Amino acid sequence: MRAEIIAVGTELLLGQVVNTNATFLSEELASLGFEVYYHTVVGDNSDRLETVLKLADTRSDLVVLCGGLGPTEDDLTKQVVAKHVGKTLVRDEAGYQKLQRFFEKREQPMTENNLLQALIIEGGTGLANRTGLAVGIFYQAPTVNYLLLPGPPNELKPMVYEQAIPLLKKQFIQEEQLISRVLRFYGIGESRLVTELKDLIDKQTNPTVAPYAKPNEVTLRLTVKCTTASEGQQLLDELEQVIMNRVGEFFYGYGETNSLANVVVDLLKDQQKTVTAAESLTAGLFQATLGSIAGVSAVFPGGFVTYTAATKHAFLGIDEALLQSKGTVSRECVEAMAQHARNLAQTDYALAFSGVAGPDTIEGQEVGTVWIALASEEGTQTIRQFIPRNRQSIRENAVMTGLDLLRKQLLKKQ
Amino acid sequence: MRAEIIAVGTELLLGQVVNTNATFLSEELASLGFEVYYHTVVGDNSDRLETVLKLADTRSDLVVLCGGLGPTEDDLTKQVVAKHVGKTLVRDEAGYQKLQRFFEKREQPMTENNLLQALIIEGGTGLANRTGLAVGIFYQAPTVNYLLLPGPPNELKPMVYEQAIPLLKKQFIQEEQLISRVLRFYGIGESRLVTELKDLIDKQTNPTVAPYAKPNEVTLRLTVKCTTASEGQQLLDELEQVIMNRVGEFFYGYGETNSLANVVVDLLKDQQKTVTAAESLTAGLFQATLGSIAGVSAVFPGGFVTYTAATKHAFLGIDEALLQSKGTVSRECVEAMAQHARNLAQTDYALAFSGVAGPDTIEGQEVGTVWIALASEEGTQTIRQFIPRNRQSIRENAVMTGLDLLRKQLLKKQ
Numbered sequence: 001m002r003a004e005i006i007a008v009g010t011e012l013l014l015g016q017v018v019n020t021n022a023t024f025l026s027e028e029l030a031s032l033g034f035e036v037y038y039h040t041v042v043g044d045n046s047d048r049l050e051t052v053l054k055l056a057d058t059r060s061d062l063v064v065l066c067g068g069l070g071p072t073e074d075d076l077t078k079q080v081v082a083k084h085v086g087k088t089l090v091r092d093e094a095g096y097q098k099l100q101r102f103f104e105k106r107e108q109p110m111t112e113n114n115l116l117q118a119l120i121i122e123g124g125t126g127l128a129n130r131t132g133l134a135v136g137i138f139y140q141a142p143t144v145n146y147l148l149l150p151g152p153p154n155e156l157k158p159m160v161y162e163q164a165i166p167l168l169k170k171q172f173i174q175e176e177q178l179i180s181r182v183l184r185f186y187g188i189g190e191s192r193l194v195t196e197l198k199d200l201i202d203k204q205t206n207p208t209v210a211p212y213a214k215p216n217e218v219t220l221r222l223t224v225k226c227t228t229a230s231e232g233q234q235l236l237d238e239l240e241q242v243i244m245n246r247v248g249e250f251f252y253g254y255g256e257t258n259s260l261a262n263v264v265v266d267l268l269k270d271q272q273k274t275v276t277a278a279e280s281l282t283a284g285l286f287q288a289t290l291g292s293i294a295g296v297s298a299v300f301p302g303g304f305v306t307y308t309a310a311t312k313h314a315f316l317g318i319d320e321a322l323l324q325s326k327g328t329v330s331r332e333c334v335e336a337m338a339q340h341a342r343n344l345a346q347t348d349y350a351l352a353f354s355g356v357a358g359p360d361t362i363e364g365q366e367v368g369t370v371w372i373a374l375a376s377e378e379g380t381q382t383i384r385q386f387i388p389r390n391r392q393s394i395r396e397n398a399v400m401t402g403l404d405l406l407r408k409q410l411l412k413k414q
Numbered sequence: 415m416r417a418e419i420i421a422v423g424t425e426l427l428l429g430q431v432v433n434t435n436a437t438f439l440s441e442e443l444a445s446l447g448f449e450v451y452y453h454t455v456v457g458d459n460s461d462r463l464e465t466v467l468k469l470a471d472t473r474s475d476l477v478v479l480c481g482g483l484g485p486t487e488d489d490l491t492k493q494v495v496a497k498h499v500g501k502t503l504v505r506d507e508a509g510y511q512k513l514q515r516f517f518e519k520r521e522q523p524m525t526e527n528n529l530l531q532a533l534i535i536e537g538g539t540g541l542a543n544r545t546g547l548a549v550g551i552f553y554q555a556p557t558v559n560y561l562l563l564p565g566p567p568n569e570l571k572p573m574v575y576e577q578a579i580p581l582l583k584k585q586f587i588q589e590e591q592l593i594s595r596v597l598r599f600y601g602i603g604e605s606r607l608v609t610e611l612k613d614l615i616d617k618q619t620n621p622t623v624a625p626y627a628k629p630n631e632v633t634l635r636l637t638v639k640c641t642t643a644s645e646g647q648q649l650l651d652e653l654e655q656v657i658m659n660r661v662g663e664f665f666y667g668y669g670e671t672n673s674l675a676n677v678v679v680d681l682l683k684d685q686q687k688t689v690t691a692a693e694s695l696t697a698g699l700f701q702a703t704l705g706s707i708a709g710v711s712a713v714f715p716g717g718f719v720t721y722t723a724a725t726k727h728a729f730l731g732i733d734e735a736l737l738q739s740k741g742t743v744s745r746e747c748v749e750a751m752a753q754h755a756r757n758l759a760q761t762d763y764a765l766a767f768s769g770v771a772g773p774d775t776i777e778g779q780e781v782g783t784v785w786i787a788l789a790s791e792e793g794t795q796t797i798r799q800f801i802p803r804n805r806q807s808i809r810e811n812a813v814m815t816g817l818d819l820l821r822k823q824l825l826k827k828q
Binding site: 012013014015016017018019020022023024025026027028029030036037038039040041042043045048052055190191192194195198201202210211212213215221256277279280282283284285286287288290291292294295296297300301302303304305306307308310311312314315344345346357358359360386388389390391392393395 | 427428450457466487544568697700701726759771772
């Protein structure tokens, strides 16, 4: 089944509002087994909307429209769709009563234009709007189905979850199921991952393999069509095994909303270990990344941002002679930072970051030079990286590398 | 001039990524005087992209495509556009050299597919990618112009600002000049700002006023059509004055790429003052935000992340009795954090953050409770906020509030 999404609203075309509705609807439609091939945004204009509807009819089984159901002059979605399918608009009794109650409670007269919100396409189904006034509409034409939803996300989402999804399930109920699994990788670029898995991606039919480049990492989404969940999971297991044999060393976790920081915090919690940090280059970004995860205080008591030689000495007690002779961007400095931070915070692990984020060089070292150290009871591991990119990328990349270094160390202990 | 935006990427149709590029490009195109009538999203599929291109040719003077310029199998935007206009792909010498240097520095072999990133449409103009590897392309066909941009926003935005906008200005804006000025506001919501300026927005002709809600702030873009720059600047000055009389207390700076952190760092530099921080709630996010600004080490030597009561005592020397009796989420604690941090770092200013980011309450205090203190030689200012939102919003909002508190203090000294 093919679906497409048409968002109606001039504010979207002016760049005043982000089209998050299309993203939300796409995910929900995919989970129902729809193939979404197009998103369109069109302004509050009858002719252009009619043009878009004509095109949609030629290529989709389900056309989802959002926006333009309100009471203002601009709102014309249902009028245009009604004309397009050759029907009139009629009153939705439940929607009309809700509208009446709303104005009675406020002791305001209901102006004529407000009535628009309770109208639906003749022969269609009204969808109640729990958090707003404009009713939604599901209308079945001979070859195309139309779903009309309100634009505000806080009205659209409840209507989708409570009204539209049950209705679409009933209407389009499928023998086939669709199951997805997301694998996450760090330390391998999208292009190399795709090269390693080229034959799998090329010959894919069922399951399919789709790579996604995310900031500083890559994900693979495996999707299978199946008649039973257990059959689907088995097919995914088999494909995952083939993938792991080739690039398993870069795999760190499952799930669309997972992250390297999340995996590291979970490992620390499982092993009842703690971590601190001393950050120069990254200036708190490593710790802020840990802080984004709920419940992290159980494994992370705090740490240091030592951006200058003076604070490396004052906060961490690093020998001024070392800072002078070796420089702050050096193996010796970053190792001392990690070791001193670990002692001060009395944690199991400590990470330290030093380097040159640019645009200027430091101590004659090139922009992109990064030193990372991990101190533990077994000693200190140090890595040097060269990331010749922009300031933000260098810092984000260093944080990810630090997380991955700690993750690998923690995995050795399992 | 009519423009439309085509975003290419199956991840958008699966709902894995929000199409923020379309929003960004719409705002920039509007400021150049383009009328954007359509956004389209299409997957990584040659036939469907070709269909969309044919349609775009019939209705737009400028077709902006984003995404699909990378090195993977999925990336086919430039191949499809080249075929559509009947041209081949040729090497962009500058882009090729950047690619070579990138792989040489990393001491990795450059795989064949990577070369794709340095190809442009024969007869087109290559647009350098300062923050990535895939070059952009501007191609002029007899009746339509095509602009091809990379998908990652951190590559697309610099390319638009530095390469595409100057090029489009030269190409499309001849007699008339178009000048924009962006005013940035913190501490006022979009709906209130629009209400305060309703008459200006409603009656706008030249200059125009467009409000944009950004994360944690609002911007106003004033755009004027004029024959000379000085005439244009004068019209903008007059309009700005009217706006400032109404909402000037919330204004903090100019410019599309400016930020509250940037303004604060500039003020500190101008006044030769320094700042440190002690962060609980925000766990390093305030310092990482400062760290994102080049040259910040002149005014920010470092600071502390004290996520637990133990580190508030150990790192900052806060009295355990105070922590016990008043709690860590309290006026007394956050004031002590700021004062102790200022003494330890020997800075002019110190900010401290404590609060409840959720999902769990702390010491019986509600999620969203935030305390922020600013210590200086004149004493300590403290504010309490209640931000009943999600974890990330609470932390980001606290950082912005801290920056604004420091900004206002610095302005008093000017």
